[in-house]
Amino acid sequence: MDNNILNTDLYKILNLDKNSTKDEIKKSFRSLSKKYHPDVTKGDDSEFKKINTAYSILGDDNNKSEYDIKSEYGKNYNPNINNNPFGDIFGDIFNMSNFSNLNKKNDISITISLNMLEIINGTSKTIKYNIKSKCDACDGNGGTDLKECPYCKGTGRIVNKVNTLFGTIRQESECRHCNDGFVTNNTCKKCNGDGLKDEEKIINIDIPEVVSESARLKMFGYGNYNKKTKKYDDLIIKISEIPNPIFKRINNDVYMSVEISIIDAILGNNLSIDGPRGKLKLKIENGVTHGHKIKLEKSGIKDPTSGIFGDLFIVLHIKIPKNITNEEKIILKKLRDSKNFN
Numbered sequence: 001m002d003n004n005i006l007n008t009d010l011y012k013i014l015n016l017d018k019n020s021t022k023d024e025i026k027k028s029f030r031s032l033s034k035k036y037h038p039d040v041t042k043g044d045d046s047e048f049k050k051i052n053t054a055y056s057i058l059g060d061d062n063n064k065s066e067y068d069i070k071s072e073y074g075k076n077y078n079p080n081i082n083n084n085p086f087g088d089i090f091g092d093i094f095n096m097s098n099f100s101n102l103n104k105k106n107d108i109s110i111t112i113s114l115n116m117l118e119i120i121n122g123t124s125k126t127i128k129y130n131i132k133s134k135c136d137a138c139d140g141n142g143g144t145d146l147k148e149c150p151y152c153k154g155t156g157r158i159v160n161k162v163n164t165l166f167g168t169i170r171q172e173s174e175c176r177h178c179n180d181g182f183v184t185n186n187t188c189k190k191c192n193g194d195g196l197k198d199e200e201k202i203i204n205i206d207i208p209e210v211v212s213e214s215a216r217l218k219m220f221g222y223g224n225y226n227k228k229t230k231k232y233d234d235l236i237i238k239i240s241e242i243p244n245p246i247f248k249r250i251n252n253d254v255y256m257s258v259e260i261s262i263i264d265a266i267l268g269n270n271l272s273i274d275g276p277r278g279k280l281k282l283k284i285e286n287g288v289t290h291g292h293k294i295k296l297e298k299s300g301i302k303d304p305t306s307g308i309f310g311d312l313f314i315v316l317h318i319k320i321p322k323n324i325t326n327e328e329k330i331i332l333k334k335l336r337d338s339k340n341f342n
């Protein structure tokens with residue numbers, strides 16, 4: 001579709017708004033084209049052309065939905081649905097990037113947000129999304145007694161020349177006379193000849209440990225039904241990493257901050273902490289300072305290609321209490337005057 005046309009409100013040209021029905025569009029086009037037809041008195045050639053352009057798009061289901069979506073979301077609209085890490089929220093999923101080419105491979109892509117612990121340990125997620133599935137009544141054919149479409153000679157595609165305000169554009173689109181190159185006298189009543197139906201899918205996905213942000217998990221056959229190949233296309237799962245205040249990742253190393261008391265920093269201690277893979281025993285040497293790093297080798301993230309683990313760095317943060325009791329104050333004041341604290 002010509003991008004310039006996206007900046008024009010075609011509905012306005014037909015005195016309509018976005019919610020107008022097919023009938024209203026047709027009606028308005030008819031009455032306006034009668035009014036402005038160059039052959040009638042007070043006809044207006046340029047207005048008539050505008051109306052025709054608007055109707056050539058809004059009057060055609062495919063053109064209209066393409067126009068609606070592209071004018072709303074822009075040419076490069078590419079839906080990216082992020083779910084929240086603690087729920088499984090998905091909206092309508094439709095791969096708009098291939099919108100005008102429904103016959104071509106039309107995978108659905110979903111982004112799942114994972115926190116660091118899920119990335120390190122792997123997880124499973126239940127996701128909900130919408131697909132176009134095969135109409136069972138007609139087996140995806142749109143009807144019975146199929147014959148090759150005479151308009152597109154069975155290709156399902158037609159090259160249109162559309163006159164727009166900005167000149168003539170060559171536009172290849174789906175043939176409007178047929179369903180993927182076939183016509184029938186016996187249109188399926190269930191899908192109105194579309195061969196497809198909307199279906200909500202709920203599936204469970206096992207996400208392996210250590211997926212990187214660039215990872216793409218392909219779920220074969222979980223996408224939209226493809227009338228051309230008579231198979232289901234794929235579902236692509238993209239991973240997005242939710243920043244975590246405790247665990248940070250630098251390549252395959254994980255940095256984790258742990259708070260310790262000032263007493264433990266001075267005296268040392270053996271602590272049990274919640275690490276990225278569960279409980280960890282942590283030995284604090286005496287005399288550690290704020291920001292001290294303890295390296296636990298090969299406790300980081302496994303490299304997906306080499307299989308080698310990165311390291312885990314525990315960064316110590318020394319807590320300084322804001323409020324202390326009088327008793328503690330007395331002890332600390334005593335300490336202040338002692339040999340190693342002054």
Ligand SMILES: [Zn+2]
Binds near residue numbers: 137139
């Ligand atoms: Zn059907």
Ligand SMILES: [Zn+2]
Binds near residue numbers: 175177178180181182
């Ligand atoms: Zn056709």
